[in-house]
Amino acid sequence: MKILLVAEYRQGKLLDNYTELLAFAGIMGAESVMFTVAEAAGALPNFDGRLYLAEVSQAGEYNPETHRQLLLDVVEMEQPEMIVLSHSSYGWDLAPRLAVALRAAQISEVVAVEDGQLVASMCNGKLRRTLKSRGKITVVTTQAGAFSPTDAATGAPTVIPVGGAASGKVKLLGYETAKPGGVDLARAEVIVSAGRGVGKPENVAMVANLAKALGGEYGASRPVVDSLWVEHNRQVGTTGHTVAPKLYIACGISGAVQHLAGMKKSEFVVAINTDRDAPIGDVADVFAVADLKQLLPILTEKLQAL
Amino acid sequence: MKLLVCIKQVPDMESKFKIGTDGWYDREGLAWRMNEYDEYGVEQAVQLKEQTGADLTVLCLGPEQVKETMKKALAMGCDRGVHIADDQSHLKDPYEIASIIAEFARDKNFDLIFTGMQSQDRASAQVGVMVAELMGLPAVTTIVGFAYADGKVTVKRELEGGVKATVEVAPPVLVTCQLGLNTPRYPTLPNIMKAKKKELLSIPAADLHKASGLQETAKIEFPAKKGGGVFLEGEVSTIADRLIGILKEKTAVLA
Secondary structure, X not given: OEEEEEOOEEOOEEOOOHHXXXXXXXXXXXXXXXXXXXXXXXXXXXXXXXXXEXXXXXXXXXXXXXXXXXXXXXXXXXXXXXXXXXXXXXXXXXHXXXXXXXXXXXXXXXXXXXXXXXXXXXXXXXXXXXXXXXXXXXXXXXXXXXXXXXXXXXXXXXXXXXXXXXXXXXXXXXXEEOOOOOOOHHHOOEEEEEOHHHOOHHHHHHHHHHHHHOOOEEEEOHHHXXXXXXXXXXXXXXXXXOOOOOEEEEEOOOOOHHHHHHHOOOOEEEEEEOOOOOHHHHOOOEEEEOOHHHHHHHHHHHHHOO | OEEEEEEOEEEOOOOOOOEOOOOOEOOOOOOEEEOHHHHHHHHHHHHHHHHHOOEXXXXXXXXXXXXXXXXXXXXXXXXXXXXXXXXXXXXXOHHHHHHHHHHHHOOOOOOEEEEEOOOOOXXXXXXXXXXXXXXXXXXXXXXXXXXXXXXXXXXXXXXXXXXXXXXXXXXXXXXXXXXXXXOOOOOOHHHXXXXXXXXXXXXXXXXXXXXXXXXXXXXXXXXXOOOOOEEEOOOHHHHXXXXXXXXXXXXXXXX
């Protein structure tokens, strides 16, 4: 089997998630070729194989219509059976465009390969399904972190330049980076995070109080930040901070994939949730099946009395 | 100006799921609601309608029961509903769903189409982009900011690690909406009453279904429970004591 991997480049840098794509290709036992829009004179993927490279100065960092066409040209030349991208803001944007152009099935956010078949999770991790493509070519996106390289990537690619000026209808005007806030979650030894289960903004104080009693910081999951109950610089997850404290207490957090990706390297994880089937249980060392609104004040009081 | 917002009805994710007999999860006994991502799409579309006086259609594919969810979108401010009636929509793949929507929308001259960036149940993040591609429209995904001025749409795309990209595009265009794009409104009682009188057209999916599926679900199952974590249950005071005991034993944070 031959797989075409798509590496990402953003804000002047090659992103290192291509190594996860190589790990996936390794599991599939496939021959890999790679495509990226990048700078030929800059850092290239550590990979022994053909790398089709379009210059970013011409093709643009975000120009999906152009990137799609460049990829279709490479598909024509290489005839891969699979095209694999990361399930990222770049990958999930580009993959369906390729799938439509090729009339190919797209299998999104693959978490595992079992007996050669692709497995994806659904319903916020409560179910999983095995998918089968009906065509000769399949577009795949892989979940961030699901396929970890065992060794550091090595090698140097054989670069094959491909051309194409930006001609799409969308125009990237620039980037905005979140302002650094006063809180440094990455350094906190204890993080207590608030999820949707806190119910209302006033209850965030319970989470903050427990964090204080433990000498740590409080964080939050995405829905709580989106509701403006907690500022964005305290968000844990893919689009916020990735943290690895000694103790992480998830209060009323169901455990969406994006949240788990941001905290699963914590040394010890406590989940407090009324739903004992919540996917946060997959990473929890201790799961307290309780209403946080009742448990947190008592727990905080007992800790303060120690 | 003509606007379309596509929504989906999904089960509440807190539900207790069961494996069904038709190759999907059991659809009986679940609480249903509007896909959360689509709520942001409806809100943004309604805001644009309020800004420009545009005409706003809400579209939903699925069985009869999805009309309940469509009524919420109408109460939030959509002008009319198009229900594509399909008892088997849950067994269709993203390409088939997108083909049906594109078939409906193709000759309607919509200037802007809003969809959620993904559904909460499948989370494949495909249908919106596929609709645009099938219609030959530009698409911008994962927006957390939206502005329309001087005939141009300026959006902010959410990237990883707190970075956003600002992107400009001229209509007609399709955008897929990410959580946090805006604050979806709660329908007021007078608007719920008004919504009952709004047009809700039903079209059989078979009239628009011209593509065949490209993939199939071979198996659906519960994930194996990982972890082997300890469950603490019962009275909260006892849970608190046991939890403190475990933290003393297993972590250094109480030292």
